[in-house]
Amino acid sequence: MTRPNDQARLAVLIDADNAHAKYVEALFVEIAKYGTASVRRAYGDWTTNQLKSWKDSLLDHSVQPVQQFSYTQGKNSTDSALIIDAMDLLHGGTVDGFCLVSSDSDFTRLAARIREQGFEAYGFGERKTPKPFVAACNTFVYVENLIASETPLSPTDKADWKHDDRLDALLKEAVTTAARDDDWAHLGEVGSNLSRLASDFDSRTWGFSKLKDLMSAHPAYEINPQATGEGRQKTVMVRLKAPKKTR
Template sequence: MVQSSNFNQSLAVLVDADNAHPSIVGGLLAEVAKLGVASVKRIYGDWTTPNLGQWKQVLLEHSIQPIQQFRYTTGKNATDSAMIIDAMDLLYTGHFVGFCLVSSDSDFTRLAARIRESGCRVYGFGEEKTPRPFVSACDRFIYTEVFTKKPEGDPEGALTPRSSKELRCDTGLLNLIRGGIQAASDEAGWAQLGPVGNYISRTANDFDPRNYGYVKLSELIAAIGLFEVERRETRIYVKDIRKKTNGVLASS
């Protein structure tokens, strides 16, 4: 498979029009740009149906190629099959380092697993209702609500952060961060933020600070109020405040 740097790696972006909304496209493509170059951008659906009409302007603006797939019979999704076949054809070319699968449909679970078996990375994009098997089958999964959540009256589209109290009640989140700090910390309990973030990503592939209303991991950790965050020159370090240098637990 092709090996390249993140910013230059060639990606195939495949969108299931029946399970995605036009409002996410701007945020979606901005996110894809952080991962690599979208060499292929295709969207699949039956474009003869009126419910997909709202996609037209979005596709023109972002140069996304619509792939027509007629419905052969009621109740059967031929769109999924067309997208899967195209994905395998693209995979066999060997030109792509990764695939971005945009859908909330669990039917793409096996496709994601098969692509990963071939050495390519799979980035999934879907709504929070996406079935867990599809989420787990991807290297990384990003919930598309982060592209559309906008507080009322905020034209900039800033995220609405959860309060410190809410974050402290999220045991899963706290355990995830503490696990990352423990895995990367020195004898004094300090850990660089980068390795902590890598641990979290490997442990929970759908983790994203934006799910909690924060753009950066450092902002999320600081907002919780149970961790020290310290900048040293160009690097950020974090520490569990329950830990003292002598190893004795302090109350949180």
């Protein structure tokens, strides 16, 4: 049964050996956009000092620590424990989607399997996360974007998006696909296209809190709020600017 986003039951499975506790508060704020975190577990060897920084975060956000001893040096038992629990939940019918918190490529097949079973796979990791894991998720969020307000981008960094070929290609494809006969496209449809084209698309990556702000600033596009329907609600439209005519 498909549920609205605010009713979707999500299993948040954290690879504490690979994730940082400093992102936890912002992480759960972000996860709330996709549903309710009904299962909250963090995996690691809690007998070591390495995970000491997680203690307060676990209590504050009602995250259950799952103990996994490192039986063999060089082997990551934590990954195995997380994957086994994920498969149990997948077949248990108690959740509608999974939030995998890690920057580890070892979870690529798990994310793909979750999608194959018709569940949503949300990934959360650092920008160093290998591309195969990012692509395997329905949606992937870089955790650095979650606390961007605390470390705002410099003017130099913000200018980089103007010369990002990948961004230009994504925007053009998304707008062109959603465009009507008059070349205008609903911004909401553009956003949906971007999510399908790139699981890690996020306007915050380029220093903009919303897609509307990014499209407004981009020199190749123009936006136009239009009043539609009986309630005359404003719908934001976007289109490629017509090329300038040369004499």
